[in-house]
Amino acid sequence: MRKFSEGISLYLHVPFCIRKCPYCAFYSVPMSNRELVGVYLDAVELEASKWSNWRTCKRPIRTLYIGGGTPSLLSVGEWERLKNILERNFNLDFLEEATVEANPGSLNEDLLTFWKEWRITRVSIGCQSFDKQDLLILGRPHGALEGMKSLELALVKGFHVSCDLLFGLPGQTIRRWHANLETALRLGVHHVSCYQLTLEEGTQWGKSPPQSIPSGYPFYRWAQYYLEKKGLYQYEIASFALRGFECSHNLGYWYRRDCIGIGPGAWGFIRGRRYKNVSSLKDYVSRLKEGRSIKEWSERLIGLHGALEAAMLGLRTRWGIDEIDLIEEFGKEKAQEVLLRLEDVPEHLLKKKPHKLVLTRRGMRVGNAIWEKLVS
Numbered sequence: 214m215r216k217f218s219e220g221i222s223l224y225l226h227v228p229f230c231i232r233k234c235p236y237c238a239f240y241s242v243p244m245s246n247r248e249l250v251g252v253y254l255d256a257v258e259l260e261a262s263k264w265s266n267w268r269t270c271k272r273p274i275r276t277l278y279i280g281g282g283t284p285s286l287l288s289v290g291e292w293e294r295l296k297n298i299l300e301r302n303f304n305l306d307f308l309e310e311a312t313v314e315a316n317p318g319s320l321n322e323d324l325l326t327f328w329k330e331w332r333i334t335r336v337s338i339g340c341q342s343f344d345k346q347d348l349l350i351l352g353r354p355h356g357a358l359e360g361m362k363s364l365e366l367a368l369v370k371g372f373h374v375s376c377d378l379l380f381g382l383p384g385q386t387i388r389r390w391h392a393n394l395e396t397a398l399r400l401g402v403h404h405v406s407c408y409q410l411t412l413e414e415g416t417q418w419g420k421s422p423p424q425s426i427p428s429g430y431p432f433y434r435w436a437q438y439y440l441e442k443k444g445l446y447q448y449e450i451a452s453f454a455l456r457g458f459e460c461s462h463n464l465g466y467w468y469r470r471d472c473i474g475i476g477p478g479a480w481g482f483i484r485g486r487r488y489k490n491v492s493s494l495k496d497y498v499s500r501l502k503e504g505r506s507i508k509e510w511s512e513r514l515i516g517l518h519g520a521l522e523a524a525m526l527g528l529r530t531r532w533g534i535d536e537i538d539l540i541e542e543f544g545k546e547k548a549q550e551v552l553l554r555l556e557d558v559p560e561h562l563l564k565k566k567p568h569k570l571v572l573t574r575r576g577m578r579v580g581n582a583i584w585e586k587l588v589s
């Protein structure tokens with residue numbers, strides 16, 4: 214979908230958390246001392262100024278996303294510095310959306326006021342659950358009430374508010390999951406992201422998984438039914454929103470919009486090349502100081518590889534794959550290869566409209582099996 218892929222986005226990774234959650238695969242370090250933040254900001258300033266010399270950066274940024282980690286751990290003073298770094302080095306005058314990720318426990322009124330007076334329009338809050346037992350099992354550094362309070366504070370300030378919730382937790386029941394969804398809706402959030410607990414390599418739970426992890430399927434099916442019934446339509450595998458409150462930054466990601474990723478562990482995508490910055494604050498800082506590359510990995514996704522990635526990302530969304538866009542971008546032969554791989558996916562999982570392929574709700578529930586067809 215061309216309208217989502219145009220323009221350029223900016224992602225900044227803030228790699229600090231209170232402590233590491235046992236299931237988390239995102240790059241973050243415990244904020245052991247405040248001086249680390251100063252060191253991090255010095256390095257971000259160096260990286261941002263390198264980018265600002267590139268022609269790519271003269272283009273107006275369409276969406277900004279500051280994620281982590283826990284960006285709400287930074288103080289207002291540190292945010293002031295971050296704001297100046299970004300304003301000096303990027304063209305933020307035409308932003309359509311600016312999101313900050315926050316966690317209950319560190320989000321406060323002063324931060325929200327600062328963000329509101331700057332350019333931030335959207336706050337995504339990692340509540341994960343409103344159930345005391347779930348939060349204990351997950352090792353979250355906040356309670357259920359703090360989660361609710363954070364959502365309320367952000368809503369009162371007039372932000373578009375998204376709430377992250379996890380399902381398929383050890384010992385979780387559908388009743389408890391339903392109570393979480395109901396609480397988020399009762400508080401009036403505009404957007405809910407539902408993620409299934411996964412045991413990722415390199416995490417504490419990846420090494421020693423907890424007992425009694427239920428199948429995520431019925432939880433997900435319930436979210437699809439209940440959230441849609443309450444007016445939050447599903448526009449992506451994990452994302453539900455009131456109309457007009459979809460996350461434009463993420464839509465850009467799924468439709469392969471150029472995105473500058475800065476900060477340690479950040480991902481970026483520029484003109485068909487995906488890259489990842491080093492996932493180590495120490496390395497990130499020293500490499501920047503020494504003028505060395507901070508890329509840990511980079512790959513140009515062209516030809517069939519690019520077409521398959523575009524198909525996988527597009528199919529995550531409600532708008533699916535547009536065959537004409539695919540042909541225009543990758544050529545007829547590669548587009549046909551993609552379509553061939555999806556040919557025998559049954560109609561109840563993949564709707565085949567003229568020039569379009571879209572996953573059904575049922576298809577979204579078995580997305581992984583469909584990605585396998587694409588990569589096999």
Ligand code: SF4
Pocket residue numbers: 229230231232233234237238239241281282283316339
């Ligand atoms: S707070 Fe979020 S980013 Fe930080 S460790 Fe926990 S899940 Fe990961």
